[in-house]
Amino acid sequence: MAAKLPPFPGSTGRRDWTTALDAIKKLLNNGDDTVQVFRIMRALNVGSTESGYARLLGTEEGGRIAREQAELAERFSDRTWVDSFAPGTVGAAYRDFLDSTGYSADGLVAVSREGNANVEIDHPYAWFGRRTRDMHDIWHVLTGYKADESLGEAALVAFSYAQVGGAGWAFIGSAAALKSLRITGSTLFARAVIEGYQRGKAAKWLAGEDYLKLMHEPLGAARKRLGLTEPVMYKRAQEELGEEMASYLSQQREEAAEPERLAA
Template sequence: METKPFRHADRPNMPIRPLKAMRHFRKLIADKEDTRQVFEIIIALDGKEFERDARAFLTSDIGKQRYADHRYLPDVLDDHDSLKQLPEGSVGQAYVAFMEREGLTAAGLVAEYDRFYDESGYPRYDDQMQWYGNRRRDTHDLFHILTGYGRDALGEASVLGFSYGQNRGKGSLFIGYMAALEMKKTLPKNAPTLKSVRQGQRHGNAAHKIIEQDIVALLSEPLDAARARLGIAPPSVYQEVHAMCHENGIDPYGLIAAG
């Protein structure tokens, strides 16, 4: 495998731009399917934190091993025929059911990401930081499976809290909490939406890092066993809010989504 620099010589430092993040968040609220706004917010807020996280991973023994494997995860995750052959109750079977139910593919997320960069004019660099960012992107939907958070508004917000606990990306945390605040406008006043994101954050911080895992082996594990091994606790506050929604005749999937 060709050795690439950790950071390309032309890669600039990205300043923190909170006002830009807020502008793009308002656009995201206006069109919850506009994934471009999610990418814009992440770029506006992650700053040097992304590089620090990437360096910590890629200089660790497990990070070096994963980088040496250089497996392209979208091909693995989109091979639904193979994943359906895994045992019933496995992470892989749960992942396929989720992705097919939601009409999603790993390649589709890559295409959205590529289109964003092509249209926005942001440069991309062929370095190890790019590989690390791609791995974070490609494992996102596995977070939903392993945490138990759905793709409803609060599920997306809470899984972004979990993502921050795992990877320290301030953009994810910003979207999660801002979306939770938006949901308070349409949910019962005592619905603990912010608490759900905070719990996701705590769970992400306490769990073993999913980005470090052998994803092929993880897909073969029984889902309950994988959650126990990784130290991922049940999303009790999220479940509490869903129960409150149903008691009040509110469809939690009809609220704004976080991304």
């Protein structure tokens, strides 16, 4: 059983539904507005960072990982390090992810800082929050959920809720699934989101992994070890809904200096 730790200093322990409702309205109008995702997380994920950090300390490797406090974004932004991974590894798949999407670890960090003065403070909880943020793109790689479509992001949101808790994840996933029923006239999108939650519940706790080691594992072996099943409904929804419907929450852009992330 994980230890019980005190709350984040200065936190109220109360969810801010006013902010969450404002943010979800903006997010559903523009799925590229990732800033709203972080607003929702801060408003609703009360206690999830503390409980996640406590759970980490209760794992075999967690004490060492917490003591070392590796900043994953710094490593994931080091292109020389990223280029060093052998073909077929998780790290190589992450490299392909960066090259195919145009995303970067630095880009996600920049978005997370908007309106959040606490993201970079020197505190174990803040470090674990950054760690959770920086694992997101690796989870895209591990789960097989595409990052540049609304369907893949919504499914990963549901997966994340099953893995790390936090009402914010559930709120975003549920809202995206409900809107999809009206927009697509099909239950496939929603069923893929539900499958994401089920896959998250069935998998090993990914937040406790040593990512600096995991990146060197063969991708297939890592998925098997972590209990990551095939996203059957997700692939079916992709195929039957088509690319346009899979990304129905996104605004189209003719030009962009760096592709923005699809939030849900």
